[in-house]
Each structure stands twice: as structure tokens, then as C-alpha cells.
Amino acid sequence: MKINEVVNEYRTVHGFSLRKFADALNSKLINTDVSHATVARWEDESTHSEPDVRFLFECLATYQDWRRGFAIDCLTAMFPDLVQSGTVTFKLPIAG
Numbered sequence: 001m002k003i004n005e006v007v008n009e010y011r012t013v014h015g016f017s018l019r020k021f022a023d024a025l026n027s028k029l030i031n032t033d034v035s036h037a038t039v040a041r042w043e044d045e046s047t048h049s050e051p052d053v054r055f056l057f058e059c060l061a062t063y064q065d066w067r068r069g070f071a072i073d074c075l076t077a078m079f080p081d082l083v084q085s086g087t088v089t090f091k092l093p094i095a096g
Contacts (some may be wrong), residue, residue: 004045006073011043014066018043025070028062029055050078 001009011021019037025034032055040051051074059071 001073001077002045002051003074003077004043006070006077007039007043010066010070010073011039025059029058032058050074053078081094 007021011018014021014024016024020069022034022036022039026032034051036057038049041047041077042051053075056071056074059067063071
């Protein structure tokens with residue numbers, strides 16, 4: 001599945017307009033401002049636009065509902081080999 005298909009599916013299933021979908025994604029996140037225009041770019045296959053990986057991980061850490069599934073499905077669409085391998089390694093900077 002491609003990113004535009006993931007976005008369209010989640011938006012359609014939940015009956016959200018572009019603006020309401022963006023508002024729902026932003027609702028509990030700090031320093032995140034996904035706009036309806038950004039969602040439209042994600043949904044438009046010709047733009048090849050994708051959600052920021054940090055944003056998706058923030059969704060994973062914050063939500064326990066459909067938004068978590070949205071983040072997982074986006075990551076799977078963006079990195080199918082990585083997700084299917086079952087091995088993910090993160091290198092985080094050490095605060096100093």
C-alpha cells in the first residue's frame with residue numbers, strides 16, 4: 001500500500017475532511033502542526049509527499065487508537081523491508 005492510499009483509507013473510514021483529519025492527528029501532540037494542506041499533499045499521489053518519520057513515531061508513542069494504526073501503516077508503506085524484517089534499530093543522540 002502507498003502513503004496516499006493509507007491516508008485516503010483512514011480519512012474515508014473515519015469520515016474526516018482534510019481539516020478534521022489534520023486536527024485529529026494534532027490533538028495530543030506537542031510542537032506538531034500538521035495542516036489540512038499537508039494531509040492533501042500526502043493523499044495526492046503525484047506529490048510523492050510522506051509524513052515525517054519523527055511525527056509518526058510521536059503518534060506511536062502518544063496514541064492508542066486508530067492514529068497508532070495510521071502511523072504503523074504509514075511506516076510500513078514507507079519502509080516495507082524494514083518493517084517486515086522485524087528488526088528495527090534506533091540511534092538516538094545523547095543529551096550532553
